Amino acid sequence: MKSRILGAAALTAAAALVLSGCAGSDGGGEGAPIKLGSVNTISGPATFPEASEAAAAVFDKVNADGGINGRQIEYKVTDDKADPATATASARELVGSDEVVALVGGASLLDCEINAKYYEQENVRSIQGIGVDPGCFNSPNIAPANIGPFNDTTLTMLYGSEELGLENLCVLTSVIGSTGPAYQAGVDRWSDITGKEPLYVDDTVPYGGADYTPYVVKAREAGCDGIVTNNVEPDAIGMLKAANQQGWDDVTFLMLTSVYSESFAQAVSNSAAGVYVPAEFYPFTEDSDVNADWKALMEENGITLTSFSQGGYLAATFMVEVLESIEGDITRESVNEALANMDPLDNPMIAYPYQFDKIAAQDYEPGGWPVTLKSGTNAWEKAADDWLMIPAS
Amino acid sequence: MNGGALLQGALSGLAAGGVYAVFAVTLTLMSRLVRVVNFAQAATGMFAAFVAVWFASKLGMPVWLATIAGILVGALLAAIIGWIAATWLSDADLSTRSAMTVGPFLLLMSLSYILFGNKPQPFAPIFNGPAFTVTGVVVSWVTVITVSLAILVAVAAALVLRKTTIGTKLRALSDRPTTAELIGISSKPLAIGVWAVTGAISAVTILIIAPTQSNDAVTLSMLIIPAAAAALLGGFKRLDLAVVGGLLLGLINGMVAQINELALVRNFVPLIFIVILLLWSQRKEVWDAAR
Numbered sequence: 001m002k003s004r005i006l007g008a009a010a011l012t013a014a015a016a017l018v019l020s021g022c023a024g025s026d027g028g029g030e031g032a033p034i035k036l037g038s039v040n041t042i043s044g045p046a047t048f049p050e051a052s053e054a055a056a057a058v059f060d061k062v063n064a065d066g067g068i069n070g071r072q073i074e075y076k077v078t079d080d081k082a083d084p085a086t087a088t089a090s091a092r093e094l095v096g097s098d099e100v101v102a103l104v105g106g107a108s109l110l111d112c113e114i115n116a117k118y119y120e121q122e123n124v125r126s127i128q129g130i131g132v133d134p135g136c137f138n139s140p141n142i143a144p145a146n147i148g149p150f151n152d153t154t155l156t157m158l159y160g161s162e163e164l165g166l167e168n169l170c171v172l173t174s175v176i177g178s179t180g181p182a183y184q185a186g187v188d189r190w191s192d193i194t195g196k197e198p199l200y201v202d203d204t205v206p207y208g209g210a211d212y213t214p215y216v217v218k219a220r221e222a223g224c225d226g227i228v229t230n231n232v233e234p235d236a237i238g239m240l241k242a243a244n245q246q247g248w249d250d251v252t253f254l255m256l257t258s259v260y261s262e263s264f265a266q267a268v269s270n271s272a273a274g275v276y277v278p279a280e281f282y283p284f285t286e287d288s289d290v291n292a293d294w295k296a297l298m299e300e301n302g303i304t305l306t307s308f309s310q311g312g313y314l315a316a317t318f319m320v321e322v323l324e325s326i327e328g329d330i331t332r333e334s335v336n337e338a339l340a341n342m343d344p345l346d347n348p349m350i351a352y353p354y355q356f357d358k359i360a361a362q363d364y365e366p367g368g369w370p371v372t373l374k375s376g377t378n379a380w381e382k383a384a385d386d387w388l389m390i391p392a393s
Numbered sequence: 394m395n396g397g398a399l400l401q402g403a404l405s406g407l408a409a410g411g412v413y414a415v416f417a418v419t420l421t422l423m424s425r426l427v428r429v430v431n432f433a434q435a436a437t438g439m440f441a442a443f444v445a446v447w448f449a450s451k452l453g454m455p456v457w458l459a460t461i462a463g464i465l466v467g468a469l470l471a472a473i474i475g476w477i478a479a480t481w482l483s484d485a486d487l488s489t490r491s492a493m494t495v496g497p498f499l500l501l502m503s504l505s506y507i508l509f510g511n512k513p514q515p516f517a518p519i520f521n522g523p524a525f526t527v528t529g530v531v532v533s534w535v536t537v538i539t540v541s542l543a544i545l546v547a548v549a550a551a552l553v554l555r556k557t558t559i560g561t562k563l564r565a566l567s568d569r570p571t572t573a574e575l576i577g578i579s580s581k582p583l584a585i586g587v588w589a590v591t592g593a594i595s596a597v598t599i600l601i602i603a604p605t606q607s608n609d610a611v612t613l614s615m616l617i618i619p620a621a622a623a624a625l626l627g628g629f630k631r632l633d634l635a636v637v638g639g640l641l642l643g644l645i646n647g648m649v650a651q652i653n654e655l656a657l658v659r660n661f662v663p664l665i666f667i668v669i670l671l672l673w674s675q676r677k678e679v680w681d682a683a684r
Contacts, residue, residue, distance in 0.1 A: 045611070204656035210409060210616055211606050214650030217405040217531075221398060234513045238607030245408070245533035245605050247523040263512040 033074035037094035038106030044082030048107035051129030051312030052077040055105025057301040058316035068323045082109045091115040101335045104319045105129040105312040112136035129312035134182040143359035145315040146280045147366035153186035155278040156254040160226045168199040170224035174207040216242040228254045244270045278368030281310040282349045285380040290348045351387035402651035403644045410643015411539025415598045416620030417635035419591040424629035427584045430491040433498040438595030439613035440501045441467030446514045464596045471592020475585040505610040518604035547632040622663040
């Protein structure tokens, strides 16, 4: 008897699921939700959960205020676990099954690399919240809200050589996947602009290594006065501590936005001659009107204040403006057209106007805001009064 | 590439070598005395150290008290795993018991993510900075401490095993378990004791080194791999060779980092070490017998 009741319940549930599935699949008409999605690395070796959380918070707010012309936004976040097969499946789930009109606010270690061709083939565009891998910066269908680690490398080196006057920069790069040539191109761009060469480039620094002392010792012996590194948080802390243990206090660390966080500042008390980072967005550790809306929204939703959440917030904000500009039905085609023909969007949180096609073609001047972490302060502070831009070479 | 740079590199790898050596010694002890290769060894230390940081930063305990509490947590955690092994896997062979430790290894890593997040922890350094300089080569306090700790643990373990009653009982249990049980030596408390002591040593080691290197859960837990490679030099039996293996692996790691031509193999040094040792230990076997 019991099993019959259970069976009946299961049948009812299955029928309800089928019916609700039918109800969703005839979307696209008046009043149907606008479907957006993103592929993210939420679990895995390096995680970026805040970008899509921030984007979701923006869309929730828009929905609470009545949506876009009366239509609600339905935002689906997938986790690729930094696994190529899962990333492929996630993209097909969003673009193929859910038929999203665009992708927005994603941050993944490998989404662009794996799926850029598929997005082009399916003619769907993506505003990544945080573009990480090189694929995010060479596809006509992907235009991230951030300038990316490769432009960031050029910027941090420019700041070190031109603003801080460092003469012997050594580049220690951890290469994940196929990022090696892109980082090298970032270094070469710095050389083209300044006419200078790094003392040496070592692109075999382990990712997730336990002890970076041998690399630090080598750099000191070579006479480096600045270490340029793309290390993520734990590794960067390892690198700094190795320098501390060696008593090397007059070396400057030129790092990327990935270390610009409160937790990093808390973990580093001796940063030698200082850690300098060109923050990809307006420094969030400063109290300012520029970040006020973002900060209030993040705090309201309990989302960590990081550059990643700034990227997700901006991507979603840009998308909302583009969606609002569309007259008539919102479909993948009309969104693509609106993104292609959009006016440049100015936002004080980034250094340059955001215009999808220009950014996707990398035909713009990237910039970041230099911030620094000095020894003994445990807090980031602004290192400049304005954006530092990469001049057109 | 000159000799000076190689020496510099070798000494710079010594701190890591000391850590490998301590863990290699505890692995060897566990293998000899309680028939287990404990994959959760470093993870236990990691978790205990994270708990210590939590005690200090969230509960406001003084650092010394939090450190002691962390060490006790390490001992307790290991004792719990040991109790499980002694209760339900007392008759199992070494492979089964070792495979069991993968469970706590993954559990502790996941638990640390859930409880403490995926960000590195703000450890306050206990020992910091350079200890002395030899012809321009800086040797840090952490290097001195970890290398001393490795030797100290190995010597202390050897002395306990040879000179004390508990040591005699432990040796009896590891050599002739059935005979030892029959003459009235109770194996369970002793086995759990060995687990607890090695858990405490792991916690101490991680608490010493975590403030001076990358200290997220994965990096710290994965120290088990080079440590196992080091323990292999002594065949998981000899404590002295475990120490030598750890230090050697650190030295080689440090030297290889100085040689650009060897860049590609740098990250595989422990693996290459393992393969060479296995080939060496099998050198007298003919193919059919070795299979």
